[in-house]
Amino acid sequence: MPRREPSRSGRFSYDGLDRVVHEKARLGILTSLATYSDGLSFNDLKDLCSLTDGNLSRHLDVLREAGLIEIHKDFHKRRPQTTCILTPEGRERYLSYIDQLTHVVRDAAPERPRTAPQTGELGHPTDLAPA
Amino acid sequence: MPRREPSRSGRFSYDGLDRVVHEKARLGILTSLATYSDGLSFNDLKDLCSLTDGNLSRHLDVLREAGLIEIHKDFHKRRPQTTCILTPEGRERYLSYIDQLTHVVRDAAPERPRTAPQTGELGHPTDLAPA
Numbered sequence: 001m002p003r004r005e006p007s008r009s010g011r012f013s014y015d016g017l018d019r020v021v022h023e024k025a026r027l028g029i030l031t032s033l034a035t036y037s038d039g040l041s042f043n044d045l046k047d048l049c050s051l052t053d054g055n056l057s058r059h060l061d062v063l064r065e066a067g068l069i070e071i072h073k074d075f076h077k078r079r080p081q082t083t084c085i086l087t088p089e090g091r092e093r094y095l096s097y098i099d100q101l102t103h104v105v106r107d108a109a110p111e112r113p114r115t116a117p118q119t120g121e122l123g124h125p126t127d128l129a130p131a
Numbered sequence: 132m133p134r135r136e137p138s139r140s141g142r143f144s145y146d147g148l149d150r151v152v153h154e155k156a157r158l159g160i161l162t163s164l165a166t167y168s169d170g171l172s173f174n175d176l177k178d179l180c181s182l183t184d185g186n187l188s189r190h191l192d193v194l195r196e197a198g199l200i201e202i203h204k205d206f207h208k209r210r211p212q213t214t215c216i217l218t219p220e221g222r223e224r225y226l227s228y229i230d231q232l233t234h235v236v237r238d239a240a241p242e243r244p245r246t247a248p249q250t251g252e253l254g255h256p257t258d259l260a261p262a
Contacts, residue, residue, distance in 0.1 A: 012159040012166075013181035022155055028143040031238050035143075050144035098239040105236060107162050108229040 012107070016100035018093055020066045025051055026059050030086070030094045033069060039085030041076070060084060068093060143238070147231035149224055151197045156182055157190050161217070161225045164200065170216030172207070191215060199224060 021030060028049040032040055040048070046056050063069045068090030072083045086094065152161060159180040163171055171179070177187050194200045199221030203214045217225065 009178050010181040012163045012179045014155060014159050015181075017155050017158075019155065022153070024145060024148050024150065024153055027148075027235065028145050031235060032143045034239060047140050048143045050141040050146075094239070098236060101232060101239075102236055104158065104162060105229060105232055108165060108225070108232075 014100060014104060016096065017104075018097045020062065020068065021094060021097040023059070023062075025049065025055060026063060029056070029059055029063065029084075030068065030090070033084060033086040034091065034094055037086070039072075039083045042082040042084065045084060063090070145231060145235060147227065148235075149228045151193065151199065152225060152228040154190070154193075156180060156186060157194060160187070160190055160194065160215075161199065161221070164215060164217040165222065165225055168217070170203075170214045173213040173215065176215060194221070 021027060028051075029045060032045055032048045036044075042056065042060075045051070045060075046053065049056065051059070060069065060071060064071055067087060069084050070087055072085070074081060074083065152158060159182075160176060163176055163179045167175075173187065173191075176182070176191075177184065180187065182190070191200065191202060195202055198218060200215050201218055203216070205212060205214065
């Protein structure tokens with residue numbers, strides 16, 4: 001059996017897709033917080049991400065415990081308000097995740113489907129016209 | 132309290148991120164199968180996605196039950212071989228997912244962080260220089 005190209009092993013394992021960030025609701029929360037760099041109130045996050053109170057709370061806890069966000073409680077117009085903001089580490093992990101996501105999108109470019117490799121010859125797919 | 136811009140509600144909910152496709156290992160499997168449009172053997176998939184036999188089997192079952200892939204069992208050089216291939220529906224759902232992923236990457240462009248909205252004024256963030 002011919003040897004495989006070692007560089008092909010794990011080609012689509014996407015190890016850089018941080019599971020804390022990848023979860024769909026948390027991805028929305030982090031993208032909101034990356035967009036609004038001064039932070040967002042609990043209610044604005046709930047609205048932007050279409051989440052229930054319970055769901056948002058649960059995901060914010062995960063993100064805070066992982067060190068990706070900080071949660072501040074203060075008052076706005078005499079009413080208690082919870083504000084969430086990305087930590088520097090959170091921004092870094094988020095951007096590194098997005099970098100990996102860019103690779104996925106690039107890999108998925110439908111312009112270049114390939115023929116099936118012969119087993120053991122994954123290193124040499126042949127480009128074809130679109131299926 | 133002023134009315135919110137309705138268009139901002141759910142802005143980051145990413146409803147199009149199909150959960151069947153979004154799971155990290157399955158995203159790797161589907162990207163492999165989208166890349167090799169004639170299908171891939173079980174062993175090649177295992178290698179490309181760095182998955183164990185058990186993990187790969189489990190995810191292939193989920194994808195087959197959802198109608199995204201077909202699994203064929205035949206012989207290759209007198210040895211039994213399992214081949215997986217994307218169905219037309221699978222390709223469509225995968226590409227629609229990737230389309231949504233492109234929106235996430237675009238939303239995440241770090242060049243344009245915004246100031247925090249005043250609560251109730253999410254429709255009018257102000258663009259700032261990068262933080």
